[in-house]
Amino acid sequence: MNFEMSDDRRMLAETMRRYLSEQYGWEHRLRVAYTAPYHDPQKWTGIAGLGIFYALVGEDHGGMGGAGFDIAVIFEEIGRALCPEPLLGAVMAARLLSAAGAPLTDLLSGDQRYAVAIGELDAPYDPDGITCTAADGGDGWRLTGRKSVVYGGGVADHVLVAARAEERLALFDVAAADADLRPYPMIDGGPAAELLLDGAKATLLIADATSALTDALDWGALALTAEALGAMETTYAMLLDYMGTRKQFGQPIGAFQTLQHRAVDLTIEIEQARSIVILAASAMAGPDQAKRVAQAKHLVGRIARTVAEEAIQMHGGIAMTWEYPVSHYAKRLVMIDHQLGDTDHHLERLIVQLQTG
Template identity: 40%
Template sequence: MDFTLNEEQQMLQDTVARLARDSYGFDQREGFYRSEAGFSREFWQQLGELGICAVPLAEEHGGLGGGGVDTYLVMTELGRNLCLEPYLHSQVHGAGLLQQLGSDAQRAELLPRVAAGELQLAVALEESQSHYQLHDVQTRAEPCVGGWRLTGTKCVVVGGDSAGLVLVSARTSGAVLDESGISLFLVDPAASGVKRRSYPCIDGPRACELRLDGVVVSEDRLLGALGKALPALRYQQGRAIAAQCAEALGSMQESFRLTLDYLKTRKQFGAPIGKFQVLQHRMADMRGELEMAASMAILAACVADDPDSEERSRRLAAAKFIVTRAARFIAEQAIQLHGGIGMTWEYSLSHHAKRLVMLSHQLGDDDHHLRAYAELLRCA
């Protein structure tokens, strides 16, 4: 297969790489991390002005109509530079759900603003007991005069404290674990009854716990058919997984580069420690894991926008499993090869390591996706 980028894709990659390199030095990132928003609103505005926010969205909604490979290029560079902006959760996951389930009026109203970077979305699907199971929903939505009343709690809503709208899954019928009866709603975080407890994740981005205490949303805030949101939730999570694999790949590549540079410059017994054969073997192992992760991240990008099928799900589960294992291996090896300096807050490698560990637990860990892959094989 030919994996050579075309001219437009190369320009996209170069644009994101240059912007992130110029705007996201490590010291600058520390300032963004400690700010009230937890990321750079100026950088987010630049992403919107340059059309980067519009890449995953369809052209008819003000986007650029980019596919999985285009998103892969953006996310790799954002991961390489440890960018804190919730691009994956807003532009890929949230906007994807809005594109798939929204009515013509909802898409026309909201998606152009999302594509321009004016409106940030967040996705609230996880609950404390759900453990990656999208159909395990205890948040309830009951009909009321003029719309729906939502009650429940969502956890680890990445970007939820700064989002203008949050997409919330809630059960409108059925028992807790039924796959039918799950609906998706657009919730204004400023609405009465919404409470957000914000906190920084260990890897930098901010998340929140979202509590809904009788929050009333109008009828036109329901996305898609009543009680039939689960297939779209699973499909769009697949697209988010592909984007996350790309982000992890960028972080792994930078971790590998930092480690290689360190082995070339750190001297012991009068020679660079990179000349020690045992360390060369460990770097070779890291390189092997990195190449395998890169191949699977590319595979995930290539199938991300394919029609829903068991084969697509199998490939995405395999990609997430392999990338997760590689990310943890590379993070651990990079820290060990650096020694104590690799764990210091002032050095970017420690932040890459924490980011890679956190990414391995979002949207399903390696055990979850290994089980999913095995079940899909039995169904084949």
């Protein structure tokens, strides 16, 4: 396998990194991530102006990318900067709209923001447990039910909703103006919402959407593993810098062999995470997609928690303060494990896949 990025993807990563480093400084991030609307609409427009969204889909859908590695390089930079812009919904919505044969022009230009509502209180990860219902009353489709922790839902113009219609799992487009969205920030910053549907008007996109929803969840999970990788590498860099400057007993704490060994262990863990993200990215749109994504989400979730815990322990009390970035990176790393399936969920999913061949 070729581990080198292509020139186009290297340029994509460098463009994203330069923009976020210039436009998303730490103080700015703290101001916008926890205050409504829990992101910066101007920066969303700026990212769209760079053409980043066109890298989410292939040329056949009007884009210029769409491969697993395109998603990975974008979200690794999102993780490095701890950027709260709701791009995850755009990735998943792009897959769903493509599967439905719907136009993507407004999504790719950034003019319309999309969120994807799948999880429910009693079925946070598995589409099979969805109870939200759809009924055709003669004047169009109407949805009833509740969706929980809809990422980017509070700032979305459209919400793509998974609901049961005539005993099948279908996909609907609901205009945000026709839904009851209750926005709030996630614990690590960034916008989310509860979606309450009581006969909300909806447009049917896919009548039998099980495979399309599973595919969108896989691509979303890949994006999260890449984001975690970027966040882990930044956290580790901050840890090494702290170990070289914080002194105890007259010498930097990085001179103590015990902490050196722990730091080396983290290096190995992060490299394992990078390898599995690369493997998952290479498998997207192929027969091993589901298996590789489950492996990546399980392993990266475990490593992300380890990096967060070790960074806090080796920093000491300063890592728990609001002003110091490590505390926010740690919260994001822990939260990523719970988004779109935690380590246990994806381990069970992997076991089932291996048993069924």
